[in-house]
Amino acid sequence: MSEQPAVTLPSNEALLALAERAARAAGVLIRDGQREGLEVSATKTSPTDIVTQMDTAAESLLARTLLAERPDDGLLGEEDGLRPGTSGLTWVVDPIDGTVNYLYGIASYAVSVAVVTGEPDPQTWTVLAGCVHNPETGETWTATRGGGARLDGRPVPGPAEVPMSRALVGTGFGYTVERRRRQAQVVAAVLPRVRDVRRAGAASLDLCAVASGRLDAYYERGLKPWDLAAGGLVAEESGAQVAGLGDLLAGESMVIAAAPLLASDLGRLLAEAGALEGE
Numbered sequence: 137m138s139e140q141p142a143v144t145l146p147s148n149e150a151l152l153a154l155a156e157r158a159a160r161a162a163g164v165l166i167r168d169g170q171r172e173g174l175e176v177s178a179t180k181t182s183p184t185d186i187v188t189q190m191d192t193a194a195e196s197l198l199a200r201t202l203l204a205e206r207p208d209d210g211l212l213g214e215e216d217g218l219r220p221g222t223s224g225l226t227w228v229v230d231p232i233d234g235t236v237n238y239l240y241g242i243a244s245y246a247v248s249v250a251v252v253t254g255e256p257d258p259q260t261w262t263v264l265a266g267c268v269h270n271p272e273t274g275e276t277w278t279a280t281r282g283g284g285a286r287l288d289g290r291p292v293p294g295p296a297e298v299p300m301s302r303a304l305v306g307t308g309f310g311y312t313v314e315r316r317r318r319q320a321q322v323v324a325a326v327l328p329r330v331r332d333v334r335r336a337g338a339a340s341l342d343l344c345a346v347a348s349g350r351l352d353a354y355y356e357r358g359l360k361p362w363d364l365a366a367g368g369l370v371a372e373e374s375g376a377q378v379a380g381l382g383d384l385l386a387g388e389s390m391v392i393a394a395a396p397l398l399a400s401d402l403g404r405l406l407a408e409a410g411a412l413e414g415e
Contacts, residue, residue, distance in 0.1 A: 148280035152265035155249040158201040162194040162247045163271035194231035202227045212256040214362045226256040230362035234338030243272035248340040250365035258387040266366030268340045277344040277370045285347050285373035292347045294375035297395040303352040306334045306342040310358040325409035343367030346393045347374035353394035353402050
């Protein structure tokens with residue numbers, strides 16, 4: 137019986153080119169759609185966790201664009217869940233990261249597209265390439281594993297090692313009442329120890345802000361795979377440490393992104409504040 141030929145995967149650069157092309161196409165769709173008026177079509181974990189018609193339309197466009205060229209790949213999207221593939225690659229997409237900002241006309245939302253090997257799980261995957269595109273500003277962050285991170289084609293500076301007392305720290309909040317209550321308590325412990333705290337409303341852009349030196353650090357509990365995949369790779373390839381709390385990997389329980397020493401200090405502060413306790 138003859139052996140099956142080994143599957144040859146495309147280069148990370150080729151995968152990135154497809155990711156960026158798909159993200160930009162979805163960006164045009166959602167930017168133009170915002171001008172035509174929006175309605176909330178559904179909610180998810182709570183009445184404040186919304187879905188617009190454009191989230192669904194943009195994810196459909198991403199799926200069509202990606203799978204037209206890579207029909208054997210899997211796709212994990214925020215709205216439609218997992219479509220398994222057979223190639224060993226899975227696209228992890230967020231059609232609108234920052235849907236509430238998008239609904240309110242705040243120019244801090246993004247299309248996030250990444251491709252991973254292995255199961256589409258932050259605890260086991262390897263992210264090969266990712267693109268985070270802000271349709272309002274036109275800014276586009278890209279990264280390939282081992283190939284560095286870029287903003288609009290130029291290398292990003294990466295995060296600075298600053299003392300925690302001088303760190304500008306980004307974060308975000310969940311949608312359930314109990315989780316928000318606990319996160320508010322954690323922020324109250326963090327705020328006196330840092331320069332200031334920002335909450336912009338789109339995790340992928342926060343991770344890219346760390347890569348670009350616009351934030352010194354970022355932490356958040358509750359990120360889903362599509363929130364983390366592309367932005368996490370951009371931050372990591374910029375030189376940031378992207379990890380969970382303690383010995384945990386970055387994932388839904390916690391994501392911390394910063395220069396290594398600051399990430400360690402922030403992790404200790406979050407542990408002291410009980411960031412993983414309760415909901």
